[in-house]
Amino acid sequence: MPVQTTTHLNFRGDARQALEFYQSVFGGHLVVNTYADFGMPTETPGSDKVAFGLVAGENGFRIMGYDIPGRTEGGIAAPGSTHRENNTTVTDQSLFVSISSPTLDELRRYWDAVAVDATIIEPLTASAWSAGFGMLTDRFGVTWSASVTAE
Secondary structure (H helix, E strand, O other): OOOOEEEEEEEOOOOOHHHHHHHHHOOOEEEEEHHHOOOOOOOOOOOOOOOEHHHHOOOOEEEEEEEEEOOOOOOOOOOOOEEEOOEEEOOOOHHHHHHHEHHHHHHHHHHHHHOOOOOOEEEEEEOOOOOOEEEOOOOOOOOOEEEOOOO
């Protein structure tokens, strides 16, 4: 039986905006349930925040996210930083989201959309191991590693 893994991102108040953005980039359907949907009184601060969020596309893209209760400063939890130094990637982040696509043209469409208001760590270009590889940190603090699928 196949096993499927899905990245689950923990946000500090802007999970809905992030999930809507990822849906606009990768397509698919969006599911957002708030804390109020699961029984929190609507007058309670944070009841409108995301308790369960999912973007799932027919192209295989899947990502989940939620808002950490009581956190409102925005971005991903414990974002850290990632940069290039002496031809190596240096980071104190606990994870990257990795995407791959069979062609550089398809990957570039995703890259260009995610790159809006992002910090480019490594431009999308040919590398020793891929016809296209790049890294960026998006507007929500999520670092993406993108590559053309190795044949």
